[in-house]
Amino acid sequence: IVMATLITRPVRHLAAAAARIGKGDLDSAVTRTSGDEIGFLATTMEEMRRDLHHRDQRMQMMLSGIAHEIRNPLGGMELYAGILRDELSPDDERRDHVVRIERQLSTLEAVVSEFLAYARRPRPELSPVSLAAVAREVADLCTADAEAAEVTLEVRGETSAACLGDKGQLERMLLNLVKNAVQAASAGTVVDIAITGKDARVRVAVTNRGADIPADIEGRMFEPFFTTREKGTGLGLAFVREIAADHGGTIAVTSADGTTTFAIDFPKA
Numbered sequence: 001i002v003m004a005t006l007i008t009r010p011v012r013h014l015a016a017a018a019a020r021i022g023k024g025d026l027d028s029a030v031t032r033t034s035g036d037e038i039g040f041l042a043t044t045m046e047e048m049r050r051d052l053h054h055r056d057q058r059m060q061m062m063l064s065g066i067a068h069e070i071r072n073p074l075g076g077m078e079l080y081a082g083i084l085r086d087e088l089s090p091d092d093e094r095r096d097h098v099v100r101i102e103r104q105l106s107t108l109e110a111v112v113s114e115f116l117a118y119a120r121r122p123r124p125e126l127s128p129v130s131l132a133a134v135a136r137e138v139a140d141l142c143t144a145d146a147e148a149a150e151v152t153l154e155v156r157g158e159t160s161a162a163c164l165g166d167k168g169q170l171e172r173m174l175l176n177l178v179k180n181a182v183q184a185a186s187a188g189t190v191v192d193i194a195i196t197g198k199d200a201r202v203r204v205a206v207t208n209r210g211a212d213i214p215a216d217i218e219g220r221m222f223e224p225f226f227t228t229r230e231k232g233t234g235l236g237l238a239f240v241r242e243i244a245a246d247h248g249g250t251i252a253v254t255s256a257d258g259t260t261t262f263a264i265d266f267p268k269a
Contacts, residue, residue: 010039018045021049030046030049081098084098085098118242121242124247127164127166128163129163138193139153151187155195161197162268163269165247173239176236176240181206184260185209191206204263208259210258210260221253225238244264248266
């Protein structure tokens with residue numbers, strides 16, 4: 001038993017370190033606990049962690065530089081497009097061209113912001129969060145979009161159900177799901193946001209009625225930059241997957257008979 005413990009304890013230590021690195025935690029060092037082959041493996045893993053951390057920091061700096069270089073001319077174009085629009089009379093046909101330019105510039109700005117938010121998303125700061133409260137806030141934010149699409153939003157479920165999470169990131173995750181559901185829902189239908197708790201898990205499910213998700217798309221829809229919309233960034237569901245994973249959540253998607261549900265299970269707080 002003593003010999004087995006001496007062998008398995010450093011192995012478990014390395015397995016835990018590998019799991020942290022796999023989840024994106026590159027800040028915690030891998031400590032060497034022995035002078036044998038397992039200790040050598042720990043040293044190698046620590047070198048790998050440092051290299052990955054250095055590469056990640058360089059990537060963050062590069063992304064910040066790219067965003068800065070893109071946003072500067074974007075801001076200038078938006079400014080001069082606005083001046084040009086104001087100089088044209090409302091009945092001038094050229095005004096519509098300027099409005100289209102402004103719309104495309106806004107889309108490009110949104111793409112840059114989404115890309116940076118995805119690449120630089122911070123680690124979640126965990127605390128007990130009421131999913132029902134988050135769902136109500138998201139429903140309020142999506143009310144205008146729902147009215148424009150002639151869709152009704154409904155929030156129901158257990159108000160006491162809470163998970164351990166980052167409220168801001170959970171709100172962003174649910175906002176992406178609800179916006180997608182509103183866009184996919186048929187006019188005159190209901191988008192349902194349900195919060196339920198069972199045993200040690202709490203579930204948030206977003207359901208819409210509309211066209212089913214094709215099988216070939218269902219297998220790729222969580223991939224970054226994959227989108228079927230003309231002006232989509234392809235990062236909305238990628239955000240959902242990453243945030244759910246960081247909170248220990250699991251995603252299940254069902255789409256059949258005109259009903260599509262995205263359900264995410266989290267550990268209860």
